[in-house]
Amino acid sequence: MKYIIIGAGPGGYELAAMLSRQSHEVTLIERDKLGGTCLNRGCIPTKVMAHAASLLRMASHASAYGINYGEPIIDFTTLCARRDEVIGTLRSGVEQLLTNVNMVSGEARFVGPKSIEVNGAKLTADRIVIATGSSSAVLPVPGAELAISSDGLLSLEAVPESLVIIGGGVIGMEFASIFAALGCKVTVVEYFKEILPQFDKDIAKRLRQSMAALGVTFITGACVTAIEPGVVHYKIGEKENAVEAAVVAMAVGRRPNLPEGLELAGVEVERGKIVVDPITMRTSAHGVYAIGDVNGLCMLAHAASAQARIVAGENVATDVVPSVVFTAPEVAIAGMTEQQCKDAGIAYKAVKVPFRGNGKAVTIGETDGMVKMIADTNAGIIIGCQIVGPHAADLIEEIAVVIANKLSVDTIKRTIHPHPTLCETLHGAAMQL
DSSP, X not given: OEEEEEOOSHHHHHHHHHXXXXXXXXXXXXXXXXXXXXXXXXXXXXXXXXXXHHHHHHHHHGGGGTOOOOOOOOOHHHHHHHHHHHHHHHHHHHHHHTXXXXXXXXXXXXXXXXXXXXXXXXXXXXXXXXXXXXXXOOOOSTTGGGSBOHHHHTTOSSOOXXXXXXXXXXXXHHHHHHHHHTTOEEEEEOSSSSSSTTSXXXXXXXXXXXXXXXXXXXXXXXXXXEEETTEEEEEETTEEEEEEOSEEEEOOOEEEOOOBTHHHHTOOEETTEEOOOTTTOBOSSTTEEEOGGGGOSOOOHHHHHHHHHHHTTOOOOOSOOOEEEOSSSEEEEEEOOXXXXXXXXXXXXXXXXXXXXXXXXXXXXXXXXXXXXXXXTTTTEEEEEEEEETTHHHHHHHHHHHHHTTOBHHHHHTSOOOSSOTTHHHHHHHHTO
């Protein structure tokens, strides 16, 4: 079968590699660089910087373990070079995956059903997969063009003295954590009353308190009204105020990148997102699929990869998608939040286990945070888990497996967890359910 894939981000390039291994004829079209936003301007470069921030924090606590040396010096140029090196290494790996794929550099647009044009040439295929990702969203306020995006933050040549980040979602919080560790005075302006509005309120509050202790200033419940050079104007209720900074960044979500000519192909779009069947990823047009950010189902790189596997014919459980925020401390969630359980009328029990009582957390000096676990009391299964604390990103997968497979609470209770480890907090929470 002949496939055309538009977009070489995590969903697009992984699907191309899978289909080529299945002996399909695959053409992969990319207008920029292999790897998409995740590899070049998102997940990977930010995690390099987050690791640098983590090393700085570790150095500041080393004296408590008898390790003494001078104040760490941040060489931002070296950090950026390391970031670019990591991107280059991983991009080379992607290229190797695509040795049997026909690569086309250019921007594709639909010119009819299962027909596209790129670089002046018309291409057709049995199936076309749209994997064009997303771009940073922009608030419709005067002076919005004066704020840089997350791309701009990754293009800075030096650590600014001060930074205002508009938006307290995942992207905003990660950059706030990074630049605060690098010595920048960071202020976060968030529209909702709490940061991470889609997350569990207890977890979001705990993260905000932890980051405030590290020097980040939060202004919540604030509606940004205008931006001037180095100044963000906002209102809380009827009270107007402003905050100044050397750099203003906007992190208010992302919007799908829609290829031109979708109407010519018969692809339905609703609220700026391509409408798909969430089980098959099929669009309203025969033989046309859409995966990743462009369909708006779940704007995460690993969700795009999972959707790619579905198009390739695999059976993938997509109802439970773990989400991680690489801040200090880390945050991770899987399944339902307590509020979602209330809204759905589910009989549930929620328990919290702090890291301060965990042996491993105490030994490594990272006791800030907690595990919150939620069980359906009628079904006897775990339906949600939220973690804020050390290595939350790694811990969440155990619970994601349990939730996705509808395993009982007893599954965790009767499973021996090694000691001393951070995962004992998960066992401790299950024992209280």
